[in-house]
Amino acid sequence: MDGVLFNTFVYLCAAVIAVPVAKQLGLGSVLGYLIAGIVIGPLLGIVGSETEQLQHVAEFGVVMMLFLVGLELRPAMLWEMRARLLGLGGLQVLATGLLIAAAAWAMGPDWRTAIAIGLIMALSSTAIVLQTLSEKGLNGTEGGRASFAVLLFQDIAVIPMLALIPLLALPGVMDLTAQGGANSAVGAAVVVGDGAAPAGFQPAALQPVDLQPAKLQPVELHQAPAHQAKSDVRGGAHASMSLVAGLDGWAYALVVLGAVAFVVLGGHFLTRPLFRYIAASQLREIFTATALLLVVGIALLMTLVDLSPALGTFLAGVVLADSEFRHELESDIEPFKGLLLGLFFITVGAGIDFGVFAADLLLVLGLTFGVMAVKGGVLLVLARLFRLATGDGWLFTLALAQAGEFGFVLLAFSVQNNVIPPDLAELLSLVVALSMLLTPALFIAYDRWVLPRLSGRDAERPADEIDRRGSVVIAGIGRFGQIVNRLLVAAGVRTLVLDHEAGVVEWMRRIGIQSFYGDASRPDLLRAAGIDEAAVFVVAIDDRDRAVALVKQVRRDYPQVRIVARAYDVNHLYLLRKAGADLALREVFDSSLKTGGAVLRALGEHPFKAEKMMRAFRSHDEEGLEQLYELWDEDVELSTNHALLELVRARTQSEQSVMARDRADLHDRTERGWTPPPRHPNE
Amino acid sequence: MTDSVSPSSTADAPARRIMVLFAHPSPNRSEANRPLVEAARAVEGVTLVDLYAEYPDFEINIDREQERLLANDVICFLHPLYWYSTPAILKEWQDLVLEHGFAYGAEGNALRGKLFFNALTAGGAETAYSAEGQNHFTIRELLRPLEQTAILCGMFYLPPFALFGARTAVEEGRISAHVADWTRLLRALRDDRLDLSRAAALPRLNQNLDAIVRSSGQGIPSVGEG
Numbered sequence: 001m002d003g004v005l006f007n008t009f010v011y012l013c014a015a016v017i018a019v020p021v022a023k024q025l026g027l028g029s030v031l032g033y034l035i036a037g038i039v040i041g042p043l044l045g046i047v048g049s050e051t052e053q054l055q056h057v058a059e060f061g062v063v064m065m066l067f068l069v070g071l072e073l074r075p076a077m078l079w080e081m082r083a084r085l086l087g088l089g090g091l092q093v094l095a096t097g098l099l100i101a102a103a104a105w106a107m108g109p110d111w112r113t114a115i116a117i118g119l120i121m122a123l124s125s126t127a128i129v130l131q132t133l134s135e136k137g138l139n140g141t142e143g144g145r146a147s148f149a150v151l152l153f154q155d156i157a158v159i160p161m162l163a164l165i166p167l168l169a170l171p172g173v174m175d176l177t178a179q180g181g182a183n184s185a186v187g188a189a190v191v192v193g194d195g196a197a198p199a200g201f202q203p204a205a206l207q208p209v210d211l212q213p214a215k216l217q218p219v220e221l222h223q224a225p226a227h228q229a230k231s232d233v234r235g236g237a238h239a240s241m242s243l244v245a246g247l248d249g250w251a252y253a254l255v256v257l258g259a260v261a262f263v264v265l266g267g268h269f270l271t272r273p274l275f276r277y278i279a280a281s282q283l284r285e286i287f288t289a290t291a292l293l294l295v296v297g298i299a300l301l302m303t304l305v306d307l308s309p310a311l312g313t314f315l316a317g318v319v320l321a322d323s324e325f326r327h328e329l330e331s332d333i334e335p336f337k338g339l340l341l342g343l344f345f346i347t348v349g350a351g352i353d354f355g356v357f358a359a360d361l362l363l364v365l366g367l368t369f370g371v372m373a374v375k376g377g378v379l380l381v382l383a384r385l386f387r388l389a390t391g392d393g394w395l396f397t398l399a400l401a402q403a404g405e406f407g408f409v410l411l412a413f414s415v416q417n418n419v420i421p422p423d424l425a426e427l428l429s430l431v432v433a434l435s436m437l438l439t440p441a442l443f444i445a446y447d448r449w450v451l452p453r454l455s456g457r458d459a460e461r462p463a464d465e466i467d468r469r470g471s472v473v474i475a476g477i478g479r480f481g482q483i484v485n486r487l488l489v490a491a492g493v494r495t496l497v498l499d500h501e502a503g504v505v506e507w508m509r510r511i512g513i514q515s516f517y518g519d520a521s522r523p524d525l526l527r528a529a530g531i532d533e534a535a536v537f538v539v540a541i542d543d544r545d546r547a548v549a550l551v552k553q554v555r556r557d558y559p560q561v562r563i564v565a566r567a568y569d570v571n572h573l574y575l576l577r578k579a580g581a582d583l584a585l586r587e588v589f590d591s592s593l594k595t596g597g598a599v600l601r602a603l604g605e606h607p608f609k610a611e612k613m614m615r616a617f618r619s620h621d622e623e624g625l626e627q628l629y630e631l632w633d634e635d636v637e638l639s640t641n642h643a644l645l646e647l648v649r650a651r652t653q654s655e656q657s658v659m660a661r662d663r664a665d666l667h668d669r670t671e672r673g674w675t676p677p678p679r680h681p682n683e
Numbered sequence: 684m685t686d687s688v689s690p691s692s693t694a695d696a697p698a699r700r701i702m703v704l705f706a707h708p709s710p711n712r713s714e715a716n717r718p719l720v721e722a723a724r725a726v727e728g729v730t731l732v733d734l735y736a737e738y739p740d741f742e743i744n745i746d747r748e749q750e751r752l753l754a755n756d757v758i759c760f761l762h763p764l765y766w767y768s769t770p771a772i773l774k775e776w777q778d779l780v781l782e783h784g785f786a787y788g789a790e791g792n793a794l795r796g797k798l799f800f801n802a803l804t805a806g807g808a809e810t811a812y813s814a815e816g817q818n819h820f821t822i823r824e825l826l827r828p829l830e831q832t833a834i835l836c837g838m839f840y841l842p843p844f845a846l847f848g849a850r851t852a853v854e855e856g857r858i859s860a861h862v863a864d865w866t867r868l869l870r871a872l873r874d875d876r877l878d879l880s881r882a883a884a885l886p887r888l889n890q891n892l893d894a895i896v897r898s899s900g901q902g903i904p905s906v907g908e909g
Contacts, residue, residue, distance in 0.1 A: 615742055677783040
């Protein structure tokens with residue numbers, strides 16, 4: 001227990017110190033975590049052996065990240081980006097793989113080894129890139145979206161790669177590995193056919209999130225995929241955790257399809273009643289537990305059928321992207337993902353072996369820059385080919401030029417399958433780690449050199465009026481929020497509606513109004529709902545105190561968003577205004593005014609005269625609202641605020657005379673301008 | 684308030700401040716007026732008021748509009764030609780803002796000496812605005828009510844700055860030249876480089892800008908100004 005506490009303390013300490021400093025220096029959180037890892041690992045040597053266990057846990061951050069990525073992607077959006085996904089992603093993997101393979105081949109190794117190296121280096125780091133893009137708010141840019149498409153394709157491409165690599169096995173080194181486990185650095189780490197599952201999450205061989213740098217930490221490649229049942233590397237691996245051990249190819253395919261179908265159909269039909277039931281219990285931690293259970297359960301199922309848990313949860317995310325619980329799920333999983341991913345970056349930093357690095361300094365540096373240059377070159381050409389604008393093209397190029405965490409997995413897997421010799425793998429994993437370490441620097445280069453040059457060019461582009469209107473987040477979809485939302489939607493504005501009553505949300509959805517379950521006063525939920533990108537935030541909830549608190553909180557955290565709030569009465573309106581609302585409107589003022597006008601007409605007043613009186617009344621009233629605000633004091637009871645009461649009296653009197661004046665003086669407020677000149681001008 | 688038609692011009696401060704009252708009920712559909720609005724906003728010394736944006740419910744703030752009138756020396760209505768006149772809000776603006784005792788009448792001297800003109804876009808070709816054409820009158824003749832309004836208020840009336848065939852101006856590539864003329868006219872008005880008496884005699888202002896715009900500091904018409 002002491003050890004656990006101590007390690008937790010060290011890791012948290014490193015993160016808490018390094019990450020804010022790195023962010024302040026403009027380096028981004030990812031580099032902060034990596035540096036923290038380097039400091040506590042190779043530099044100070046405080047942590048060591050436990051990183052391997054930690055990494056099993058940390059890997060789960062990537063699984064969660066893909067679940068969250070899936071939640072952001074509705075199936076329709078996924079379908080829309082198919083051209084990019086296949087075209088951009090496919091070409092990137094193919095071209096980079098071929099070029100690097102050719103270069104590797106030219107340097108000596110067998111062609112099979114070269115191809116494996118090409119495939120491994122073609123991948124980029126989903127974890128670093130997605131994290132950094134969202135941190136910098138570049139998700140929605142063309143460059144960000146193109147990057148995402150390529151990363152998604154790469155994540156999917158890992159599966160066929162894992163199938164392909166065993167076919168590239170070098171002839172004649174078969175026996176070497178069996179014993180190699182004992183005497184090479186990498187081999188020692190690779191346990192073939194391990195029966196005992198380590199604590200925590202047990203990644204299957206196919207698991208693309210088994211991410212240890214091979215030379216430092218043991219890579220548990222204890223299970224070979226079942227569809228390679230005939231492959232001799234498998235051994236008796238499936239004793240522990242697999243439903244598909246020893247199945248024939250077709251049976252395996254059926255099981256896999258069944259599992260995928262279960263995730264899709266279950267996600268669609270079973271989760272909603274479940275979440276609705278849980279939400280009705282009003283227990284937040286149980287909702288969080290359910291969300292975690294969902295992700296863990298799917299990961300487990302995928303592991304059991306030798307599929308990637310990351311892809312499984314991604315799929316579940318996509319299925320749930322249309323559900324009303326999307327934002328609640330997002331904000332529940334987000335902190336876990338953030339911490340685990342941070343832990344993952346720390347372990348990557350801690351895993352860098354400066355001994356090996358120093359020994360082959362020039363070679364490692366040369367290879368790293370070579371790989372990044374080739375990757376960058378391919379990306380730049382693709383950006384031109386797919387007509388990305390200059391800035392987006394550079395973002396795309398710089399963001400994806402590194403090798404990724406899946407590289408570690410594939411390296412270990414290649415060694416295990418006799419495709420890459422252990423010592424070469426050790427060198428290559430250092431290249432992968434170093435290129436990941438350099439990625440934040442490339443983002444900084446984008447900020448410092450690419451962006452400043454673009455500002456002038458973008459200014460010439462004509463403003464796109466519709467798209468610039470931005471989106472609106474509406475808290476509360478009762479009688480009030482509903483009308484606001486309907487008008488906005490009818491006007492083609494993108495709105496996002498939140499309500500904390502699952503029943504209301506369900507009803508809204510039934511009549512075709514897109515809305516989400518969640519308590520709008522929770523900061524994490526607001527962020528998940530995209531308030532940082534929203535142009536306007538509408539507070540339409542009927543709880544007066546919560547409305548004020550909500551306005552205060554949003555004003556503090558998101559100074560850029562315009563806040564429009566529903567006020568109960570004048571006092572509430574002042575409270576909202578003081579809390580930071582840009583506009584607060586009395587909820588019944590307009591309908592009362594309309595009613596008054598209708599009564600005037602019913603009494604026989606000329607409709608336009610009635611209208612003018614309503615307008616005069618309104619402007620007089622709004623004028624008074626401003627004057628009273630000067631005297632209003634939150635802390636003084638209204639009945640004891642004598643100055644204010646006096647002004648209210650005076651205003652009420654002048655209000656009565658505003659229209660009464662009509663009888664004496666033709667130039668009254670409602671007739672001004674249309675008044676004819678005096679009958680007897682004294683000229 | 685200035686009482687002279689041609690105030691003295693100094694090097695720095697603009698000789699005249701210009702207010703453009705823009706009226707178009709759906710400006711996002713207007714290919715011709717939008718660039719004119721943008722161009723006017725870009726000219727220093729010009730205040731552009733988008734009336735439909737400011738008073739979407741036609742509730743024109745008379746006091747504010749009168750203050751604005753007092754603060755400017757040139758008043759321009761920028762609008763498409765609707766039924767040989769302005770869009771409704773500009774008529775409402777006239778009805779409300781040009782009050783007795785302010786704009787006209789014994790004590791209504793607030794606008795005296797200011798310049799007034801229309802900048803308008805018309806769908807028909809210029810040939811349609813002639814005695815032989817479909818509209819039977821020239822554009823200047825059709826705007827007589829506004830000319831008389833200006834005269835009653837003691838303002839100096841200038842003929843309209845008009846774009847004809849506005850519906851096809853974009854595809855025929857006539858917009859940029861028109862916008863350039865517009866900018867040139869606004870600058871010349873601002874810097875007091877417009878030959879007012881010559882301009883007043885024209886059927887429309889943009890018939891021959893070279894003949895009425897003097898280059899900076901010069902009293903003689905020049906061709907190369909721009």
